Amino acid sequence: MGPKNNGDISSAGSNGTMCDEIPVIDLANPDTSLLIDQIYYACSTWGFFQLINHGIPPAKIDAFRSAMCRFFALPYDTKLSLKRSANNARGYFDDELTKRKRDWKEALDVGVPGSRDWSLHDLDDKNASLDGYNKFPSDEECPNFREVVIEYFDECSELSNRLATLMTLALNNGENDEGNFLERMRVAHTSYLRMNYYPPCGGNSCPGSTITPAATDDDNLHNNGFSAKTASSGTLGISPHRDAGFLTILLQDSDCHSLQVARFEDDDHIGDDDRWVTVHPVPGSLTINTGDMAMICSNGRFRAPLHRVLTDPARKRYSAPYFYNPSYDEFCRPFAGCCTKTNDEGASEDTEKNNKLQSLKYHPCLWGYFRALRFAGDLCDLGVEIQTSHFKLGSESSHIDKQRKFMEVVDFNEPFNVERYRYILESED
Numbered sequence: 001m002g003p004k005n006n007g008d009i010s011s012a013g014s015n016g017t018m019c020d021e022i023p024v025i026d027l028a029n030p031d032t033s034l035l036i037d038q039i040y041y042a043c044s045t046w047g048f049f050q051l052i053n054h055g056i057p058p059a060k061i062d063a064f065r066s067a068m069c070r071f072f073a074l075p076y077d078t079k080l081s082l083k084r085s086a087n088n089a090r091g092y093f094d095d096e097l098t099k100r101k102r103d104w105k106e107a108l109d110v111g112v113p114g115s116r117d118w119s120l121h122d123l124d125d126k127n128a129s130l131d132g133y134n135k136f137p138s139d140e141e142c143p144n145f146r147e148v149v150i151e152y153f154d155e156c157s158e159l160s161n162r163l164a165t166l167m168t169l170a171l172n173n174g175e176n177d178e179g180n181f182l183e184r185m186r187v188a189h190t191s192y193l194r195m196n197y198y199p200p201c202g203g204n205s206c207p208g209s210t211i212t213p214a215a216t217d218d219d220n221l222h223n224n225g226f227s228a229k230t231a232s233s234g235t236l237g238i239s240p241h242r243d244a245g246f247l248t249i250l251l252q253d254s255d256c257h258s259l260q261v262a263r264f265e266d267d268d269h270i271g272d273d274d275r276w277v278t279v280h281p282v283p284g285s286l287t288i289n290t291g292d293m294a295m296i297c298s299n300g301r302f303r304a305p306l307h308r309v310l311t312d313p314a315r316k317r318y319s320a321p322y323f324y325n326p327s328y329d330e331f332c333r334p335f336a337g338c339c340t341k342t343n344d345e346g347a348s349e350d351t352e353k354n355n356k357l358q359s360l361k362y363h364p365c366l367w368g369y370f371r372a373l374r375f376a377g378d379l380c381d382l383g384v385e386i387q388t389s390h391f392k393l394g395s396e397s398s399h400i401d402k403q404r405k406f407m408e409v410v411d412f413n414e415p416f417n418v419e420r421y422r423y424i425l426e427s428e429d
């Protein structure tokens with residue numbers, strides 16, 4: 001059971017309904033049980049919160065932010081030379097598909113090396129992993145970029161571990177029953193940091209482009225080959241999606257209000273503007289959200305919230321989500337503290353506590369399989385995108401069987417290749 005008290009009166013109306021601002025949580029709060037209550041409330045209602053006093057030194061954030069701007073200002077050809085490919089999920093790209101639609105942005109993904117040793121050459125064989133190899137610009141092309149990004153990455157890894165611990169405490173009544181899961185994730189996480197650049201783009205015109213965004217996805221709208229969709233409120237930088245991993249730490253510009261969170265989830269009305277609440281970043285804060293794996297581990301108590309990004313008609317926007325992900329071979333399953341025990345596990349001994357718990361809602365989900373399918377779906381159309389709903393008990397999804405077959409043949413120390421596994425992956429769902 002989660003804490004009783006939502007712990008954040010600024011986020012709840014007097015009648016218990018939510019106000020339309022995502023909660024702000026102070027990580028330096030010395031009252032740990034209040035902090036845990038606040039995290040439970042935020043993750044189970046919005047799935048989003050803004051974190052202040054998070055402990056990452058402002059100087060490291062500033063250095064990282066300016067390195068990111070320097071990178072995107074490089075000549076297009078230099079960035080293209082770092083392009084990710086069908087068998088390397090890491091690198092530069094400007095053609096991402098979210099929900100099978102192209103986004104209006106450029107991005108660079110870097111992730112924890114397979115060797116977990118940043119001092120090796122990026123293309124060293126020991127650095128191979130399911131997500132591939134990092135592709136940093138050279139020091140001549142972008143001085144100090146690599147060091148600064150790695151420093152920020154390491155800070156995010158540490159902060160993520162701290163947040164994941166608080167989240168599991170929140171789900172287990174303040175008891176750390178999930179120490180093994182947390183420790184496996186700490187030492188073998190497969191996290192990556194995405195740097196995003198959203199060029200200015202208004203409803204009907206995008207500077208630098210003579211073409212209007214209200215075109216089909218396949219039209220070239222930008223000299224980089226972008227295509228865009230329009231929401232009634234503007235062009236979408238990223239279509240509505242949920243983050244796949246355990247949690248995300250998002251660094252965003254505080255003067256751009258482009259990130260929106262779905263307040264109500266009803267797939268029939270996902271495009272309607274009244275479903276979306278804009279995040280107004282508190283200066284110095286980081287925006288945290290829970291992902292699909294946290295939703296499964298929490299047996300559905302934590303939300304993996306839908307969110308989207310609008311472009312801005314006048315301003316450039318930079319953002320950097322750090323996705324904290326489990327080990328590829330981890331089967332994420334609902335924590336014991338969130339589920340009723342079955343009779344043979346001793347439910348009768350603890351009936352009162354059990355009555356407050358929920359029955360098991362999800363099958364275990366192999367993170368490496370989920371990740372591989374999301375990446376494959378970013379690049380090509382494999383059919384319906386994999387979702388946590390495919391792992392719901394009773395959903396009859398073929399993914400349960402496919403992930404078992406995948407686990408039997410996959411080598412997580414090798415870059416993922418869609419074609420090699422297509423015979424398993426192609427979906428009938």
Ligand SMILES: O=C(O)CCC(=O)C(=O)O
Binds near residue numbers: 250259309319320321
């Ligand atoms: O740019 C943002 O604010 C959010 C980015 C995001 O949601 C993502 O990359 O998954």
Ligand SMILES: [Fe+2]
Binds near residue numbers: 241307
């Ligand atoms: Fe996201």
